[in-house]
Amino acid sequence: MNKHQVRLLPADITFTATEHESVLAAALNAGIAFPNRCQVGACAMCMCRKLSGEISYQLEPMLTENEQAEGWIFTCQATAKSDLVLSLDTD
Structure with missing residues (x-):
């Protein structure tokens, strides 16, 4: 089972996610x-915004092309396919 490091900014918190659970x-x-x-x-x-890394979805979330281009992801639907850096900065 692959495990990936997920880093949350700006708080700089790190946790581990497997490919069998959502990032959330x-x-x-x-x-x-x-x-x-x-x-x-x-x-x-x-x-939140994905700054780096690869994710996948079982069901594609309702994101506009613009939101996807800006890196927005639904963490409840996304699974990590690599190490990730995410930003929870809402600005």
Whole structure:
């Protein structure tokens, strides 16, 4: 089972995610207070920006082409395919 390091900025928190769990589930399992509500990609609370790394989705989330180009991801739907650097900075 592949494990990947996920780094959350600006807090600089690191946790491990497997390819069999969502990035959000991995963060919550690591005790990280990650914003979320629905966990199915509808509320957008868990959206953050991917600065580097590869993810995949089982179901493509409702993101515009612009949002995807800017690196926005739904962590409740995304699984890590490599080490990731994510930004929770909402500005």
